[in-house]
Amino acid sequence: MQDAPDIAAMPAAARTIDTTGTLCPYPIVETARAIRALATGEVLCVVATDPGVRTDMPMWCKATRNEHLGTFRDGASFRSWVRKRR
Amino acid sequence: MPGKAIAMISGGLDSTLAVALVRRQGIEVKAVNFYTGLCITETQRRKGGRPDGTIPENEALRAAAQLEVDVEYVDISGSGYFDMLVQPRWGYGANANPCVDCRVFMMRKAREIMLAEGADFVFTGEVLGQRPKSQRRDTLRIIERESGLDGRLLRPLSAKLLEPTLPEREGIVDRERLLDISGRSRKRQMELARELGIAGWPQPAGGCCYLTDESFAEKFFDLLDSREAAGAARRIDRDDVVLLSTGRHFRLSPRALLVVGRTEVENVLLERYVGGRARVEARGVLGPVALVEGVPTWEERVLACRIVARYGKGKDQPSVTVEWREGDQVEEHLVEPERDEARIEGLRVG
Numbered sequence: 001m002q003d004a005p006d007i008a009a010m011p012a013a014a015r016t017i018d019t020t021g022t023l024c025p026y027p028i029v030e031t032a033r034a035i036r037a038l039a040t041g042e043v044l045c046v047v048a049t050d051p052g053v054r055t056d057m058p059m060w061c062k063a064t065r066n067e068h069l070g071t072f073r074d075g076a077s078f079r080s081w082v083r084k085r086r
Numbered sequence: 087m088p089g090k091a092i093a094m095i096s097g098g099l100d101s102t103l104a105v106a107l108v109r110r111q112g113i114e115v116k117a118v119n120f121y122t123g124l125c126i127t128e129t130q131r132r133k134g135g136r137p138d139g140t141i142p143e144n145e146a147l148r149a150a151a152q153l154e155v156d157v158e159y160v161d162i163s164g165s166g167y168f169d170m171l172v173q174p175r176w177g178y179g180a181n182a183n184p185c186v187d188c189r190v191f192m193m194r195k196a197r198e199i200m201l202a203e204g205a206d207f208v209f210t211g212e213v214l215g216q217r218p219k220s221q222r223r224d225t226l227r228i229i230e231r232e233s234g235l236d237g238r239l240l241r242p243l244s245a246k247l248l249e250p251t252l253p254e255r256e257g258i259v260d261r262e263r264l265l266d267i268s269g270r271s272r273k274r275q276m277e278l279a280r281e282l283g284i285a286g287w288p289q290p291a292g293g294c295c296y297l298t299d300e301s302f303a304e305k306f307f308d309l310l311d312s313r314e315a316a317g318a319a320r321r322i323d324r325d326d327v328v329l330l331s332t333g334r335h336f337r338l339s340p341r342a343l344l345v346v347g348r349t350e351v352e353n354v355l356l357e358r359y360v361g362g363r364a365r366v367e368a369r370g371v372l373g374p375v376a377l378v379e380g381v382p383t384w385e386e387r388v389l390a391c392r393i394v395a396r397y398g399k400g401k402d403q404p405s406v407t408v409e410w411r412e413g414d415q416v417e418e419h420l421v422e423p424e425r426d427e428a429r430i431e432g433l434r435v436g
Contacts, residue, residue, distance in 0.1 A: 023132045024144060025121050025159040032158060052131050056144050063117075063150035063157045 013045035089206040089258035097145025099287040100211030119146035123163040181303035185220035193233030214244040301436035315340035342382035347374040373398020392424035
């Protein structure tokens with residue numbers, strides 16, 4: 001996981017989904033559902049409170065050949081940025 | 087002849103190897119992982135991780151990432167799955183594990199995904215003779231037949247010991263490049279993992295399902311039996327599954343169950359399930375959050391309060407005030423913490 005200041009470097013998201021309160025695997029299930037609706041190259045921002053998202057999101061992106069731009073702690077939450085690659 | 091296949095992946099060594107074996111034949115693989123709510127590792131993650139503070143990885147995701155295989159989660163933790171757990175056609179294993187029925191249920195879902203994806207077959211990491219109930223030759227055949235996947239269910243690790251499947255006969259899969267592993271030893275799998283450059287599989291293997299856990303099974307059957315004895319339906323739901331894997335359980339009577347949180351994380355978790363249950367907690371001293379399900383008598387209420395007081399910091403005090411809250415109704419009970427350990431143990435389930 002990268003340091004908090006890098007949040008500022010994240011691109012504007014075409015869509016943001018809030019999975020607050022849900023636990024694994026739902027943040028990933030919702031991410032998969034949301035990314036299907038995006039065009040290639042667009043960015044999705046995922047808000048989560050499940051700490052497992054820190055390891056799950058990079059692995060899911062690698063498996064599905066999407067680009068994991070970063071996952072950051074944001075107060076009590078985490079924010080992940082994912083670029084759709086295919 | 088390239089084809090497409092649906093892999094059932096748990097992230098364990100066998101399913102990871104099965105994916106690697108099929109992929110190296112040039113076959114496109116989509117992996118699916120079924121979420122049941124009964125995975126011990128998942129529950130550990132939900133409760134904040136291991137005792138040392140680390141959070142276990144999601145093994146299915148880890149394996150899919152390692153092999154760069156598209157992976158999809160499929161949530162089957164609904165009423166159909168839970169009804170199957172309660173009324174398994176092929177019965178239970180040593181505990182509350184209806185492994186054959188569970189596999190049939192999952193394979194039926196996998197078949198639906200196979201058809202929707204236009205895939206040619208489904209495959210798993212099952213190994214002939216590795217597990218006493220679900221991986222015998224006869225039960226592997228039952229699972230294939232009952233799931234509707236007749237001829238389209240491949241077990242790459244044991245394929246040469248089984249009848250050729252349709253994708254093998256059709257030339258989509260080269261049978262000669264599949265394996266003939268059987269039994270409980272994992273020596274050949276570990277050799278193959280080294281050969282294929284696969285590392286980091288979970289140790290020890292298997293045993294990730296709560297249904298195979300003796301303590302969980304005791305609570306599972308206690309809940310079903312008590313509901314039946316109290317005239318209710320013999321059923322469970324998602325909330326039950328969470329509560330069965332949380333806290334100390336005390337059966338006060340067929341009509342009343344007390345669940346006492348064991349850790350701060352469990353206390354927080356129990357707070358989410360207060361709806362429809364009584365919330366019990368000591369006042370003025372630190373102690374666990376507890377829930378009471380059902381319709382206890384007055385004596386059972388007092389007993390629940392005494393047990394809750396016994397697990398708090400006031401256990402050595404002559405008396406403790408315990409709050410009993412049901413919706414907006416709040417009562418206070420001044421009770422002596424229960425000191426009869428044999429009585430407590432007698433009520434304990436699991």
